[in-house]
Amino acid sequence: MAYSDKVIDHYENPRNVGSYDKDDTTVGTGMVGAPACGDVMKLQIKVNKQGVIEDAKFKTYGCGSAIASSSLLTEWVKGKTLDEAREIKNTDIAEELELPPVKVHCSVLAEDAIKAAIEDYQGKN
Amino acid sequence: MSLDLTSNFFELFEIPVSFVIDAGLLMKRYRELQQTVHPDRFANATEQERRLSLQYATQINEALRILKDPLERARYLLQLKGVLWDDEQTTLSDPAFLMRQIELRESLEEVREKPDPLSAIGNIIDKVSVLIGDNTQVLQGLLESDNEDELIQAKNQVRKMQFLKKLMAEAESIEAAIEDDM
Numbered sequence: 001m002a003y004s005d006k007v008i009d010h011y012e013n014p015r016n017v018g019s020y021d022k023d024d025t026t027v028g029t030g031m032v033g034a035p036a037c038g039d040v041m042k043l044q045i046k047v048n049k050q051g052v053i054e055d056a057k058f059k060t061y062g063c064g065s066a067i068a069s070s071s072l073l074t075e076w077v078k079g080k081t082l083d084e085a086r087e088i089k090n091t092d093i094a095e096e097l098e099l100p101p102v103k104v105h106c107s108v109l110a111e112d113a114i115k116a117a118i119e120d121y122q123g124k125n
Numbered sequence: 126m127s128l129d130l131t132s133n134f135f136e137l138f139e140i141p142v143s144f145v146i147d148a149g150l151l152m153k154r155y156r157e158l159q160q161t162v163h164p165d166r167f168a169n170a171t172e173q174e175r176r177l178s179l180q181y182a183t184q185i186n187e188a189l190r191i192l193k194d195p196l197e198r199a200r201y202l203l204q205l206k207g208v209l210w211d212d213e214q215t216t217l218s219d220p221a222f223l224m225r226q227i228e229l230r231e232s233l234e235e236v237r238e239k240p241d242p243l244s245a246i247g248n249i250i251d252k253v254s255v256l257i258g259d260n261t262q263v264l265q266g267l268l269e270s271d272n273e274d275e276l277i278q279a280k281n282q283v284r285k286m287q288f289l290k291k292l293m294a295e296a297e298s299i300e301a302a303i304e305d306d307m
Contacts, residue, residue, distance in 0.1 A: 105213045
C-alpha cells in the first residue's frame with residue numbers, strides 16, 4: 001500500500017514526539033489503543049490558565065499512518081482552546097493525510113486520543 | 126461424503142464447543158476429514174462433486190486455522206455466543222494496560238543499547254509470555270460463561286491479547302535481528 005507524501009513526511013520527521021509528567025495538573029494525557037492492529041498512542045496536552053493548549057506531545061507505537069495522525073494532531077491542537085480541539089474530527093485528519101480506507105482507523109485513534117486527553121485534563125481541574 | 130457447511134467449526138471437527146481443546150484430537154479429526162475430501166478420491170467424480178470437495182477442503186483448512194490458535198479460537202467462540210467484532214471502529218481505553226504496553230515498547234527500543242542485548246530481549250519476551258499466559262487463563266474462565274457481563278469482559282480480554290501478540294511478534298523479530306548481528 002502506498003502512503004501519501006504527507007504521511008511519509010510526518011513519519012520521517014514526526015513533530016512533537018515526547019512526554020510530559022502525567023501527574024502535572026496542567027497536563028492532560030490520553031492513552032488509547034487500536035485492537036485491530038495493536039497500535040498504542042499516548043497524546044499529551046499542556047494547557048494554560050485561559051484553557052488554551054500551549055503545547056502537545058505524543059508517543060505512538062504503530063504504523064506510519066498512526067504516527068502521522070498523531071503528529072499532525074499535535075500540530076493542529078496547539079493554540080486551540082479545549083472546546084476547539086474537541087471539535088477536530090477523524091475525517092479531517094484522514095482527509096489531510098489522504099489516508100486510504102483501511103487506515104482510517106488510525107485517524108479515529110487520534111481523535112479518541114485528544115478527547116481522552118481533554119477529559120483527563122478536565123478531570124484534574 | 127457430505128459435510129454440512131453451515132455447521133460451526135467445532136461441530137465440523139466433532140469436538141466440544143469450548144475454548145479448552147484437545148490438540149491431539151483436533152489434528153486427528155483434521156486428518157480424517159482431509160482424507161474424506163482428498164482430490165484423489167474424486168478423480169472419477171463429476172465436475173460438481175470435485176468442486177464440492179474443494180469447497181469442503183477449504184472449509185476444513187479454515188476451521189483448523191481458527192481452532193488451533195487460542196486468540197482466533199476465542200474470537201470465534203465469542204462470535205458463536207453472539208458477540209460482534211467491530212475492530213476497525215473500536216478504541217481500547219484502559220490507561221493502566223496501555224501505559225504498561227508503552228513501557229514495554231520503550232524497553233524494546235532501548236534493548237540494543239544494553240550491555241547484553243540478547244539477555245535483555247529475552248527478559249522482555251519472558252515478561253510478555255507471562256502476560257499472555259495470565260490473559261489466557263482469565264479468558265478461559267470467562268469463556269465458560271454465557272453471562273453477558275462476562276462475555277463483555279472476555280471480549281475486552283481478547284482485545285488485550287491482540288496487543289500482547291503484536292508486542293510479542295515485535296520482540297521476537299528484534300531477538301532474531303540481534304542473533305543475526307552476533
